[in-house]
Amino acid sequence: MYGLGIIKGIGVTFKHMIDTYIEDIKWGVKRYTTDEGFTYRQSPETRGLITVQYPEEKMAVPERFRYIPFLVTNEPDDPEAPNHDWCTSCGICAKVCPPQCIWIVRGSDPQTGRPIPEPEAFFIDIDICMNCGYCAEFCPFDAIKMDHDYEIASYDRTTSHVHDKAKLAKPISYWQTIAPTRAEQERLAREHKEAAKAARKAG
Amino acid sequence: MTDSNPEVTSPEAVSTDVYETLIQKFPGVVERDTREGYTGIIVRDRDKLVEVATAIRDDLGYDLLSNACGVDYLAEDKLEMVYHAYSVERGGPALVFKAQTPRDVAALPSLVSVWPSTDFQEREAYDLYGIHFSGHPNLKRILMWEGFDGHPMRKDWREPFYEEDQKPFKSRWPGGHVQRAEMHVPYGMNVQYPEGFSVDQWAPEAEQAVYAALGTPTTETGTDFSQIKTDQMVVNLGPQHPSTHGVFRMAVTLDGETVTALEPVMGYLHRNHEKIGERNTWLGNMPYTDRLDYLTSMSNNLAYALTVEKMLGQEVPYRAEVIRVLMAELTRIASHFWFFGFFLNDLGAFLTPSVYGIAERDLILDLFESVAGSRMMCNYMRFGGVAFDMPPYVGGPAVRENDRGRNIETMKYIKDLVYERLPRVIDQFDTYLTNNEILMTRCRGVGYLAPDRAIAYGVTGPMLRAAGIPYDIRRSDPYSIYNELDFEIPVTYNSDLYDRYLIRVEEVRQSIRILQQIVPRLEETEGQEYWAGKRAYNVRVPAGEQYGHGENPKGELGFYCISDGGANPYRYHVRSPSFVNLTALEEMSRGNKVADLVVILGAIDIVLGEVDR
Numbered sequence: 001m002y003g004l005g006i007i008k009g010i011g012v013t014f015k016h017m018i019d020t021y022i023e024d025i026k027w028g029v030k031r032y033t034t035d036e037g038f039t040y041r042q043s044p045e046t047r048g049l050i051t052v053q054y055p056e057e058k059m060a061v062p063e064r065f066r067y068i069p070f071l072v073t074n075e076p077d078d079p080e081a082p083n084h085d086w087c088t089s090c091g092i093c094a095k096v097c098p099p100q101c102i103w104i105v106r107g108s109d110p111q112t113g114r115p116i117p118e119p120e121a122f123f124i125d126i127d128i129c130m131n132c133g134y135c136a137e138f139c140p141f142d143a144i145k146m147d148h149d150y151e152i153a154s155y156d157r158t159t160s161h162v163h164d165k166a167k168l169a170k171p172i173s174y175w176q177t178i179a180p181t182r183a184e185q186e187r188l189a190r191e192h193k194e195a196a197k198a199a200r201k202a203g
Numbered sequence: 204m205t206d207s208n209p210e211v212t213s214p215e216a217v218s219t220d221v222y223e224t225l226i227q228k229f230p231g232v233v234e235r236d237t238r239e240g241y242t243g244i245i246v247r248d249r250d251k252l253v254e255v256a257t258a259i260r261d262d263l264g265y266d267l268l269s270n271a272c273g274v275d276y277l278a279e280d281k282l283e284m285v286y287h288a289y290s291v292e293r294g295g296p297a298l299v300f301k302a303q304t305p306r307d308v309a310a311l312p313s314l315v316s317v318w319p320s321t322d323f324q325e326r327e328a329y330d331l332y333g334i335h336f337s338g339h340p341n342l343k344r345i346l347m348w349e350g351f352d353g354h355p356m357r358k359d360w361r362e363p364f365y366e367e368d369q370k371p372f373k374s375r376w377p378g379g380h381v382q383r384a385e386m387h388v389p390y391g392m393n394v395q396y397p398e399g400f401s402v403d404q405w406a407p408e409a410e411q412a413v414y415a416a417l418g419t420p421t422t423e424t425g426t427d428f429s430q431i432k433t434d435q436m437v438v439n440l441g442p443q444h445p446s447t448h449g450v451f452r453m454a455v456t457l458d459g460e461t462v463t464a465l466e467p468v469m470g471y472l473h474r475n476h477e478k479i480g481e482r483n484t485w486l487g488n489m490p491y492t493d494r495l496d497y498l499t500s501m502s503n504n505l506a507y508a509l510t511v512e513k514m515l516g517q518e519v520p521y522r523a524e525v526i527r528v529l530m531a532e533l534t535r536i537a538s539h540f541w542f543f544g545f546f547l548n549d550l551g552a553f554l555t556p557s558v559y560g561i562a563e564r565d566l567i568l569d570l571f572e573s574v575a576g577s578r579m580m581c582n583y584m585r586f587g588g589v590a591f592d593m594p595p596y597v598g599g600p601a602v603r604e605n606d607r608g609r610n611i612e613t614m615k616y617i618k619d620l621v622y623e624r625l626p627r628v629i630d631q632f633d634t635y636l637t638n639n640e641i642l643m644t645r646c647r648g649v650g651y652l653a654p655d656r657a658i659a660y661g662v663t664g665p666m667l668r669a670a671g672i673p674y675d676i677r678r679s680d681p682y683s684i685y686n687e688l689d690f691e692i693p694v695t696y697n698s699d700l701y702d703r704y705l706i707r708v709e710e711v712r713q714s715i716r717i718l719q720q721i722v723p724r725l726e727e728t729e730g731q732e733y734w735a736g737k738r739a740y741n742v743r744v745p746a747g748e749q750y751g752h753g754e755n756p757k758g759e760l761g762f763y764c765i766s767d768g769g770a771n772p773y774r775y776h777v778r779s780p781s782f783v784n785l786t787a788l789e790e791m792s793r794g795n796k797v798a799d800l801v802v803i804l805g806a807i808d809i810v811l812g813e814v815d816r
Contacts, residue, residue, distance in 0.1 A: 011634075060599045148603075
């Protein structure tokens with residue numbers, strides 16, 4: 001029968017609409033107010049509409065999410081070295097960066113003029129950064145990490161889009177908040193490395 | 204509707220016999236390429252190039268000329284054209300032949316008469332390398348604009364904001380004070396023009412060239428015009444029009460509503476990806492490949508990784524292969540869902556099909572985001588594996604204001620997708636659209652492309668399979684673990700719009716079938732190594748050339764790379780499926796109505812990111 005294909009097609013869209021209502025009745029308000037409701041709505045098991053009501057609700061980004069990098073520092077109340085940069089200004093991130101958006105001034109001892117393992121200045125031009133994550137991936141000191149803060153709209157690109165060290169620096173506890181599992185894994189790996197080093201020294 | 208092809212052609216290497224045959228057939232004309240790490244033959248006598256090419260096509264049966272690209276050997280004062288020809292029937296690796304010309308002569312015979320697929324690719328070589336192809340019917344710039352000075356891919360051409368030939372740039376470290384390129388060179392002075400050129404007095408001659416290429420209007424549409432007062436006209440579709448899927452422009456001559464001639468104009472999104480690629484390190488190119496066909500970044504990563512791994516002789520651990528195939532097939536499904544939506548959009552079914560397609564694609568992208576860290580710009584593959592192992596959970600913890608956390612076990616997520624959701628959804632799409640009478644009436648018999656013409660035009664991917672030719676690189680020149688997977692290459696025979704739609708539905712089903720074999724492998728290899736070799740950021744690649752390719756959702760994506768042994772590619776060429784498939788656009792659209800033209804373009808499924816590169 002001519003038109004049967006169209007009618008069957010309309011049936012699909014109709015079912016799609018009904019599905020949303022069935023889900024709403026099944027879940028009630030929980031579909032929109034709880035994390036379980038949200039998780040179910042944003043999973044392969046879901047039926048009907050899967051819209052995220054941004055900005056009233058935002059889908060939390062996964063731990064591996066990559067956005068503009070930041071520099072890891074010690075806590076402000078660290079007993080030994082507060083706010084100390086983890087960065088040793090080795091320059092690997094500047095070398096691996098595909099669009100070359102990282103600029104580093106290596107620190108030097110004011111007396112001897114010898115290089116010291118901390119950066120004097122550190123810049124990232126976030127207009128150029130392509131969020132590939134190589135800097136974080138290849139940093140041997142866990143000193144640069146990819147941020148999760150994707151809402152960074154600003155009014156003036158010429159003044160606010162070159163991030164300097166002050167703007168890039170964030171304490172380690174921030175990284176532990178946004179990526180708890182990875183931060184823990186990295187901490188264990190660091191401890192393991194330290195222990196191995198100590199054992200080598202002792203042996 | 205579909206046809207299985209149980210006989211899988213074994214990937215026999217291009218035996219030395221083939222090259223020997225050619226050398227014996229053309230003594231003194233053809234000789235072997237003896238450079239270290241190079242393969243194939245060089246046609247020494249340039250005037251015999253067409254003759255040799257005809258023999259390769261007709262006598263040896265290499266009927267699909269997939270890739271043709273230029274190389275600049277500045278030190279040897281030579282320009283070279285490299286051709287990769289495949290046999291559609293037998294499969295297997297490419298027959299490589301080359302032709303050279305001194306840089307100051309820069310002239311070679313055109314192969315358009317033998318393989319029309321070289322049409323755009325020779326224009327690209329003319330545009331970017333300045334090689335003149337005698338006998339080319341329409342030799343003009345294709346990616347740069349007419350009036351541009353110089354040939355940007357030549358090694359001695361330097362771009363505005365030029366810093367150094369190779370990254371990493373020395374100004375970044377240890378004394379790296381930030382400089383913004385635009386402050387360095389004030390706006391308006393960062394473009395080079397030919398001598399005596401003035402922007403204000405420039406008359407766009409290129410426009411005349413575009414219209415001239417349309418030829419003299421004809422009235423061979425079969426309509427009796429004697430009774431009607433009518434005239435032909437030239438209409439521009441695009442570049443700023445959503446129906447062209449980006450900034451793509453078609454200049455068409457219309458006879459009433461019927462297309463009589465068409466000239467595609469592209470390059471609006473051109474950024475000289477290949478020049479950037481030559482400045483980059485080998486690894487640095489990986490995130491750039493994401494931006495070629497930005498709907499299929501995982502597959503782009505895979506094709507590039509395959510090419511460089513071939514050059515390195517790098518082994519890939521089994522788990523990495525499994526993850527790669529998982530990602531590549533999910534990408535194919537996501538890309539095809541996108542296609543269904545926007546194909547119907549082009550037909551006038553505004554938004555509902557596209558939103559249905561995008562919803563499913565989003566679930567796949569959620570997985571990509573959790574695995575690779577980004578939804579579209581995945582940058583996931585590395586030489587010798589993948590960047591990360593599969594994460595335990597899809598989703599992340601709620602941290603910011605209004606954040607909603609999600610924690611779905613990855614394997615459960617994948618299983619739900621592969622065994623439940625995707626099979627259900629593709630069936631639903633099938634019911635929704637396939638038998639829709641309007642779709643059938645609009646699509647059946649429209650945009651026909653004969654199978655032999657499709658091969659001649661170098662068309663690959665679903666477009667070629669819709670013409671009844673079961674050519675799929677996953678079978679013809681297998682890579683990764685496709686050899687051990689059980690799947691069919693669907694084929695349809697009518698080569699019209701409807702078949703190009705059907706073939707994609709069937710390909711999604713086959714991809715789901717592959718994924719269902721991948722899931723158990725993924726579970727078996729849990730915890731195994733996923734990235735072999737040293738995780739160096741400054742990968743050095745042995746000197747030589749390599750052409751690697753993979754079956755992307757849109758067709759054959761190939762990378763032709765040359766290394767001089769350093770940390771940066773000497774040559775990095777992208778053979779993008781959308782670009783080459785567009786060569787057939789005029790033939791498909793001629794004689795069709797202008798409303799169907801939009802759909803014919805939509806059925807090629809182009810992405811301007813890889814057309815313009």
